[in-house]
Amino acid sequence: MRVVGSGVAVLAGAALLTMLLFPICWMIASSVTPESRLFQSPRLLPSALSFEHYRALFDERDFLVPVRNSLVVAATTTVVAVPVAALCGYALARLRFRGRGFLLALILAVSMFPQISIVPPLYLMLRELRLLDTYPGLILPYVTFSAPLAVWLLTAFFRHLSPELEEAAMLDGASRVRALWDVVLPLAAPGVASATILTFLYCWNEFLFALSFTLGPERYTVPVAVTLLRGRYQVPWGQVLAATVLATIPVALLVLTCQRRIVAGLTAGASKG
Amino acid sequence: MAALRLEAISKTFPNGHTAIHHVDLAIDEGEFLVLVGPSGCGKSTLLRLIAGLETPSAGRIFLGAVDVTGVPPQARDLAMVFQSYALYPHMSVRDNLGYGLKVRRTAPAIVAQRVVDVAAALDIEDLLDRRPAQLSGGQRQRVALGRAMVRQPNAFLLDEPLSNLDPALRAQARAELRRLHGRLGVTVVYVTHDQEEAMTLGGRVAVMRDGVVEQIAPPLEVYARPVNTFVARFIGAPAMNLVPASLVGIDTPPGAVAGIRPQDLSLAGSGQLRATVDLVEPRGHDYLLHLRLDQPGLDPLLAVVAGAVPPAVGARTFVAVARERLHLFDGNSGTRLA
Numbered sequence: 001m002r003v004v005g006s007g008v009a010v011l012a013g014a015a016l017l018t019m020l021l022f023p024i025c026w027m028i029a030s031s032v033t034p035e036s037r038l039f040q041s042p043r044l045l046p047s048a049l050s051f052e053h054y055r056a057l058f059d060e061r062d063f064l065v066p067v068r069n070s071l072v073v074a075a076t077t078t079v080v081a082v083p084v085a086a087l088c089g090y091a092l093a094r095l096r097f098r099g100r101g102f103l104l105a106l107i108l109a110v111s112m113f114p115q116i117s118i119v120p121p122l123y124l125m126l127r128e129l130r131l132l133d134t135y136p137g138l139i140l141p142y143v144t145f146s147a148p149l150a151v152w153l154l155t156a157f158f159r160h161l162s163p164e165l166e167e168a169a170m171l172d173g174a175s176r177v178r179a180l181w182d183v184v185l186p187l188a189a190p191g192v193a194s195a196t197i198l199t200f201l202y203c204w205n206e207f208l209f210a211l212s213f214t215l216g217p218e219r220y221t222v223p224v225a226v227t228l229l230r231g232r233y234q235v236p237w238g239q240v241l242a243a244t245v246l247a248t249i250p251v252a253l254l255v256l257t258c259q260r261r262i263v264a265g266l267t268a269g270a271s272k273g
Numbered sequence: 274m275a276a277l278r279l280e281a282i283s284k285t286f287p288n289g290h291t292a293i294h295h296v297d298l299a300i301d302e303g304e305f306l307v308l309v310g311p312s313g314c315g316k317s318t319l320l321r322l323i324a325g326l327e328t329p330s331a332g333r334i335f336l337g338a339v340d341v342t343g344v345p346p347q348a349r350d351l352a353m354v355f356q357s358y359a360l361y362p363h364m365s366v367r368d369n370l371g372y373g374l375k376v377r378r379t380a381p382a383i384v385a386q387r388v389v390d391v392a393a394a395l396d397i398e399d400l401l402d403r404r405p406a407q408l409s410g411g412q413r414q415r416v417a418l419g420r421a422m423v424r425q426p427n428a429f430l431l432d433e434p435l436s437n438l439d440p441a442l443r444a445q446a447r448a449e450l451r452r453l454h455g456r457l458g459v460t461v462v463y464v465t466h467d468q469e470e471a472m473t474l475g476g477r478v479a480v481m482r483d484g485v486v487e488q489i490a491p492p493l494e495v496y497a498r499p500v501n502t503f504v505a506r507f508i509g510a511p512a513m514n515l516v517p518a519s520l521v522g523i524d525t526p527p528g529a530v531a532g533i534r535p536q537d538l539s540l541a542g543s544g545q546l547r548a549t550v551d552l553v554e555p556r557g558h559d560y561l562l563h564l565r566l567d568q569p570g571l572d573p574l575l576a577v578v579a580g581a582v583p584p585a586v587g588a589r590t591f592v593a594v595a596r597e598r599l600h601l602f603d604g605n606s607g608t609r610l611a
Contacts, residue, residue, distance in 0.1 A: 096287060167326050168359035170346040171430075172373035172420070182372075186363045 024248075031241040038237055053242035063243060065218060066225035071250065072135055073210075073221060074203035077142040081199050085147050086192065089154030090180055094163065104155070111148040119212050126213055133215040141209050146202045150195040157191030158184060193258040200254055204247075222247045275299040275335070276460045277323065277428055282332035284318055284484075292318040294484040295332070300428075305454050305461045307475035307492075309468060311507070315484040316464045320430050323462060325349050336427055347376075352421030353430040356437065358413045360405035366392075366416050367401040373424045391419045411442045418453075428460040435470065447473060468508050472496065480504045498600075502607035505532045505600055511561060511575045514538070518601060520546065520568065521594050528604030533594055535561070538576035540584060541593035548574065550588045564592060 030038060034050040057063040092104060122141055123132070131137035161184060169179035185192060210221040220228065226243045229236055277300040284293040292315040300306050308316040321327045323334065325346035333342045341349050352373070360369050367388055374384040392398045395415045405413060414434060421429055435443045435450075451474060454461055465471055471478045472492045479489040480503075488500040492508075499505035499513075506512045518529035522545060540562075551573055552563035560583040564574040574592065584590060601610040 162357065162359065164355045164357055164359040165361060167324075167346070168353065168355060168420075169361070169372070169376075170326070171324060171349075171351060171353045172424075173347045173350075173376040174372075175345075175347055178376065182376075183361055183363075 027241050027248075028245055031238065031245045033238065035236075035238045053236075053238035054246075056236075057239055057242055057246070061225075061229070061239070062217075063225065063246065066220045066222045067246065069135075069219060070204055070221040070223075070247075073138045073142065074200050076135065076139050077146060077203045078196055078199045080139070081143045081147045081150055082192065082196050084143075085150035085195060085199075086154055086185065086188075087180075088147075089151045090158050090184065092151070092155045093158035094166075104152070107148045107151055111145055115145070115208050119208060122209070123212060132213055133219050135219075137213050138210060138221070141213070142203045142206065146199045149202075150199055153195050153198070154188065154191050157188045161187055197255055197258050201251060204251055276302040276304070276337060277462070278335040279319075279323070280333045280335070282319070282322060282329045282334065284315075284322060284327060285330045292484050293322065293329075296484075296486055298479065298486065298489070300460060300462060303458045303460055305451075305463065305474060305476040307463045307465060307471040307478045308481060309465055309471035309475075309478055309507075310481035312466055314481040316466075316481050317432055318484075319481070320353075320432055320462060320464045323428075324351055324353050324430050350424075350427045351430055352424055352426040352428075354417045354421050354432065354434045356433040358405075358417040358434075358437075360413060360416055360420070362405050365402050365404060366397065366408070369405065369416055370401075370419050370423050373420065377424075387423050391423045394422070395419050410438055411446065414438060414446060418450075422457070426459075428462060431461065431463045433465055434463075436465070436467075450474065468510065472508070478508075480507060482507075498609070499532075500609050502530065502532065502602050505602070509534060511535045511577070513600070514572075514574050515602075516566075516571060516574070517604075520566075520571075521596075521599065523599075523601065526603075526610070529610060530602045530604050530607070532600035532602060533574075534598065535575040535577040537595040537598040538564075538574065538578075539593045539595075540576070540578060541591045544591040544593045546574075546592040546594070548590060548592050550584050550586055550590060553583045553586055555583065564590070566592075 029045060031053055032049055032051060034048055034052060037048065088107075092100060126132050126137045126140075129137075131140070165183050165187070166176070166179040169183045170176065174182060205223060206221070207223040207227070210224045211227075214220055214224065217225070217228075222243070226240060226247065229240050229243060277298075279296055279298040282293055282296045282298075283291070285291045296319065298306075298319075308319060310316050318327060322329050325341070325344060325348075329342065333340055335341065336349060336351075361372065364372065370388045370391060371384045374387060375381075379387075388401070389398070392401055395418060397412060397415050397419065400408060400412055400416070405416065408416065414437070417434065421431075435446050438446055447470060463470075463474060465474075471480075475492050477489060478492045478495050480487045480495060482503050488495055488504045490498075495504060495508050499508060502515055506515070512535075514533045514535065515530050516533070518524070518531040521531050521533075523529060523531060547567045548564035549567075550562055551565045554561040554563075556577075559577050559579045562576045562578060562584070564576055566574060576592070602608060603610055
């Protein structure tokens, strides 16, 4: 019985994995297939290895610029949004004050607006502030839109930690902020890691704001640049796929490093007697 | 001068519940004061007020001569042992013990030395490099105690520190706490719901009910002269019997209630009380009897009697009362009369 059960589980896992990995394999395989062979009968392993698309991306298109733009914008947003969200979430989880539930709902409501509906007003505001086509012009809206999710995530995480731990730290002589830093944040590491990944991913994938608030190739982020690779009469599929591979790499790296943190954090949490 | 003084402290929570009503309390330097009462009586809230984890709605708190009413916990220099121990799960025992010193910017060499000293005093030297999750309940309790001792604070606040231990360990830890207090001579405020712990540990015992301190006195005095029926029944096990005083031949004042400890009752060949044996509970060196009085409408009397052979269930017997050990209370207010 047990052998059968685990066999089914392995099969199901394998099926799921194939489904998830198939497009990625195709993407990678196609990105190293010469343009001339791209539309022949498709195959998972490339018949001939060629890095012409990658070369073209960097030599002809200067693809490093959008990668750099995306990294700067996403990293800055994450560095700003996660600490703010941590402090905010801690206050919402611990401090008793009037209208806390309303405030939480309001924070969530901010991220509920359809993005397209606030593009015009944001565009006008950024123009007035002379922030169009600048990094801060993207970072500000990104922080606004990604922080609510992080706040909710971290609030839930902090609530799960026993307040007695911070109280013990405070009686040991730590201020509330010190207790947050020394005791709460290490124990909330899985939550902080999740918030970091989600915030970074949001910025990395965001398209509409990036398209609307940047005016030229020197400020395009990766999603915008990839979309605009297509010409009027043809789509350079090889280059598009090479670009998507490049766009996936930083995200995969981030998730892999944070995943280790998440697992470590989970076991640290479990050791709470 | 009192090490710790509460003046007219009240605490009402935002939800309208008043946990503490106008409590005055003075604790001497080096005293071991036990706050005892049933759950929900406000004893833990009172301890948290002293610690600074809650702010009083009214009244003042003094540490020595200093008014600390508005002072945050980290500036009061008190140490607290929590019921859950609240050890930092991500730190080793060594770091747990040293954290309070580290936060206060003590030199690392001194921190290391103090940690080793305290670990030696509590016999937990072997555990210094373990995480709290790798410790047994008794070991965690020692670490929590050590974390409080390492700093030599103004006073120790202990919130039911023994309630998570099994009975054998609890008795051992209780004796150890007493010895430790004798050796260190520090001021201790100890919260428990266990009257036996209160009796054995306390230099003085404060019995609380519904946010009010009913009586504060040395344990034997609380036992011998409880100020009202609540204290009388809460302190001492099994609980004191309460019967109309007229039943034992006392008519003044009318309506008075007589309190008789189960140990002060005995079975006799004659007397003014007749009863039927309802239940016999052997307790080893004696028996606990439930006696149903002939007078209707009264609770069964509890009596502790020694002897090799207990009376049979259903047996008729007279009950003798040690007159000189009666407690007399007012029938309405329950306060002590004499």
